Amino acid sequence: xxxxxxxxxxxxxxxxxxxxxxxxxxxxxxDRTPRSKQRYERGxxxxxxxxPSSFQENxxxxxxxxxxxxxxxxxxxxHEYVDFHNGFGVMxxxxxxxxxxxxVKARVDLGTHFAAxxxxxxxxxxxxxxxxxxxxxxxxxxxxxxxxxxxxxARGVTGRDVLLKIEGSYHGHHDAVMVSVYPPLEALGxxxxxxxxxxxxGYPLALTELTRAVPFNDAGALxxxxxxxxxxxxxxxxxxxxxxxxxxxxxxxxxxxxxxxxTAHGVQLIFDEVKTGATIARGGATRRFGVExxxxxxxKAVCGGYPGGAIGMTDEVAAAVADGRVHQYGTFNGNPxxxxxxxxxxxxxxxxxxYAQLESANEWLRGACxxxxxxxxxxxxxxxxxxxxxxxxxxEPLRExxxxxxxxxxxxxxxxxxxxxxxxxxxxxGVEEEWxxxxxxxxxxxxxxxxxLEAFARDVTAG
Numbered sequence: 001x002x003x004x005x006x007x008x009x010x011x012x013x014x015x016x017x018x019x020x021x022x023x024x025x026x027x028x029x030x031d032r033t034p035r036s037k038q039r040y041e042r043g044x045x046x047x048x049x050x051x052p053s054s055f056q057e058n059x060x061x062x063x064x065x066x067x068x069x070x071x072x073x074x075x076x077x078x079h080e081y082v083d084f085h086n087g088f089g090v091m092x093x094x095x096x097x098x099x100x101x102x103x104v105k106a107r108v109d110l111g112t113h114f115a116a117x118x119x120x121x122x123x124x125x126x127x128x129x130x131x132x133x134x135x136x137x138x139x140x141x142x143x144x145x146x147x148x149x150x151x152x153x154a155r156g157v158t159g160r161d162v163l164l165k166i167e168g169s170y171h172g173h174h175d176a177v178m179v180s181v182y183p184p185l186e187a188l189g190x191x192x193x194x195x196x197x198x199x200x201x202g203y204p205l206a207l208t209e210l211t212r213a214v215p216f217n218d219a220g221a222l223x224x225x226x227x228x229x230x231x232x233x234x235x236x237x238x239x240x241x242x243x244x245x246x247x248x249x250x251x252x253x254x255x256x257x258x259x260x261x262x263t264a265h266g267v268q269l270i271f272d273e274v275k276t277g278a279t280i281a282r283g284g285a286t287r288r289f290g291v292e293x294x295x296x297x298x299x300k301a302v303c304g305g306y307p308g309g310a311i312g313m314t315d316e317v318a319a320a321v322a323d324g325r326v327h328q329y330g331t332f333n334g335n336p337x338x339x340x341x342x343x344x345x346x347x348x349x350x351x352x353x354x355y356a357q358l359e360s361a362n363e364w365l366r367g368a369c370x371x372x373x374x375x376x377x378x379x380x381x382x383x384x385x386x387x388x389x390x391x392x393x394x395x396e397p398l399r400e401x402x403x404x405x406x407x408x409x410x411x412x413x414x415x416x417x418x419x420x421x422x423x424x425x426x427x428x429x430g431v432e433e434e435w436x437x438x439x440x441x442x443x444x445x446x447x448x449x450x451x452x453l454e455a456f457a458r459d460v461t462a463g
Contacts, residue, residue, distance in 0.1 A: 013379070013460055018411050021459055025418035030060045032422065035076040039064040055088070058429040063421070068095030070440035073426050081426035082448045084435035088428060089243075092279050092301045092358065092387050093349045094440030100304040103344035104337055112337050120339030127346045128312060131283045132296055136318035139334040140309040143274035143299035144172030147237060149328050150295045151176045153317050154235030154268035156326035162229055164222075164236040164267070167194060167213045168401025170244045171237055171272050171297075178203050180213035185405045191215055192224035216242055216400040217250060219257040226265045235268035235294075240285035243275040245404040246392045246432050247383040255291040262294075268317070269293040274309070278302045278346070279436065280386030282355055288385070304345030308338035354439050358387040361437045361446060365389060368450035376457035379409065390434040391416065391453065416456050423452035 030037070040061035043050035049057040056062050064076045071094060073083045086092065093100060107120075125137040140146045151163055151174075163176055167188065171177035180188070183197035194215070198208045212229070214222050216238075226233060240255055242248035262269040271293040277284040278301035286296060294317060299309030311328075313321075320326045332338075366382040366389055373380055373391075380393045392398060393416070394407040413431035420427045425448055428434055435449065 012377075013412070015411070017462075018415055018460065022411070022415045022418065025415065025422055026060065028422050029418060032079060033061070033063055033075065033077050036064045037061050039076060056429065062429075063426075065426075070094045070096070071438055071442070071445045079424070081421075081424050082441070082445045083426045084420075084437070084449060085426050085428045086436040086438055087305065088300065089275055089279060089388065089434075089436040090300045091305055092436060092438050093304050093345055094438040095305075097304065097345075097349060097440075099348050100341050100344045103340045103348075104306070107337055107340035110336070113332070113335055115331055117334060118336045118339065120336055120343055121334040124310075124339050124342045124346065127343070128298070128310060131346070132277075132286050132312050133283065133292060134296055134312035135315055136313050138311050138313075138321065138328050139339075140299070140311065140330055141307050141332050141335075141338075142172070142309050143272075143297065144174055145330065146274065146297035146299055146309040146311050147171040147177060147270070147272055148174040149311055150270045150297050151235065151237065152328070153295065153311070153313065153320060153326050154237075154270060156320050157268060157317055158234045158266060160232055160234035161210050162232045162234060163211045164225065164233055165211060165213050166216045166238045166242070166401070168216070168245050168404060169239055169242060169272070172274075175203055175207045176211055177237065179208050179211040185402065188402065191218065191221045193228075194221075194225075215402060216248060217254050218400065219254055219261065222258060223261055226261055226267065230265060233265060233267045235270050236262055237270040237272055237297075239272045239275065240289055240291070241276060241280075241385055242401075243388065243434070244432070245401060246390045246398060246408070246434060247385060247388060248398050248400065248404075249383070249385065250289065251399065255289050259291050259293075268295060270295045270297065272297050274299045275388070276385070278350055279358075279388055282350070282352060285385075301350075302342060302346065303338050304341040304349070306338045306341040307332075308335065308342060349439070355386065357439055358437055361441055361443075362387060362389050364443065365435070365437065365446045365449060368446065369453055372450065372454050372457050376454075376461050378457055378461070380412070387437045388434065389437070390432065393431075412460070415460065416453065419456035419459075420449065420452045423448070423455055425449050425452045 040050040128137050167180050178199040180197045181199035187197050189195035194213050273284045277298040281288040296312035362384045366384050369382050379395050393409040393413040410431045
């Protein structure tokens, strides 16, 4: 969980005390999870890090889960948690949702895979048109596939090669977007002339240089980069609100200006709504903020806990698929099991009333956390959209990735994560402290989170 972010601005909280509490809570977590340790020691012999995905790694070892029901999960040591991780934001419907479960079970008896279209794919596509407004949709198996196909489409439609993305944003693990995901501050370059920094090894320099990053919430920097690369840029892929470094919403007028600039330069605007599409509003960030892109990429919560994704596109973009200029393939695209889950999730479970419930629950939890922050004088604030929220351990609101690197206190954030885990709150691994609320969360469940934050606040400010 070590992240190179700043500790500046929190000097009134004793750093030695933070270190002592972190050591204590880390030991407590280790003592609580001996069976997870056993699973880790077994798993690491056959899987790097003992996990199926590097995102699941953690110190001292991952907490291995056994089952989930509603808003709760249980680990292999028998500990019960209120789940605010929710599978990286996938389970907004709650675990073992009976409506989705019944739909999938009914589909199993009819056949689970054909590699041929079924009625379910038409129904889900129609629902996505209604929700998001874009007229054409194709299906994928993950967020990575969705963004990968969107990049191919942008390049195919425009005949250009260069891709723009936002500094500090993650869009999956294909070559085009594993650039400037988490670069150190000194590697970023100037705001209006940023460097392309590969995220790890295995990405050819020739491909990395085709992707340029720009700061979030800075339309001026985008305008400058587009002017320098006029006629070369195929697309801009971005989250309308940054969701991987806490939550950073767009400032007023920013997305509108981005849309104007992309249109003026013939650039395809791609909204990566993998995290926001089914969690912050019925039509995701696209509807919430009222700015229409050329493409939308979806996954995670859209398919109710099953591995699926989708790409929405304009008629112009769809024509490139229909006439064979751009090939969009996948053996499991539109898999009938996934379509059954998506149909039940989008039409029966995540209704307008469900989104109102999620919004209300998030407001309650943010309010409870804000009261604790004020009462104990903590150097942090809350942010949230729809079912998503977080405590940001910085004194002032973040506007972009460079703020995150220089203003967020990673030590306090890590300690808060440990307190939550040791007080029965299952959280996303890492220092971002982001939560996802499900429709199964009650006020008592939300209070468990707030109580854990208060225990942290009380101890870290004592003495």
